Amino acid sequence: MSVKSQLNASRDFILTGMRAAARVQTQNPNATKILRGCLDLIETLERQPAENLTVQDLETTLNVLHQSMQEIDDETSATSAFVSSIQNAAGRLQELRRELATK
Secondary structure, rough: OOOHHHHHHHHHHHHHHHHHHHHHHOOOHHEEEEEEHHHHHHHHHOOOOHHHHHHHHHHHHHHHHHHHHHHHHHHHHOHHHHHHHHHHHHHHHHHHHHHHOOO
16 A cells, blocks of 8 residues: 555544544543544544655554553543544554564
């Protein structure tokens, strides 16, 4: 997969989590804010030219995503869709990081 398509897939996973956050009966405004922040980070990476994207950029974003998963997971037990969306996005970014590291 190309760099941009992997970033798009990561963005799509976060958007799925945001839609799930909007549908749950007990709204979690903090989870929505965290997911929005993750989306902003990924969109920032998307706006960069693919050749300028570095492993360090991905590392920083992955660290924030992992911390976000912990914050959401600690808040409530009804967050599996939120955490899952971040995990899926992080998985794509980890794959992209491996590709960039081998270049």
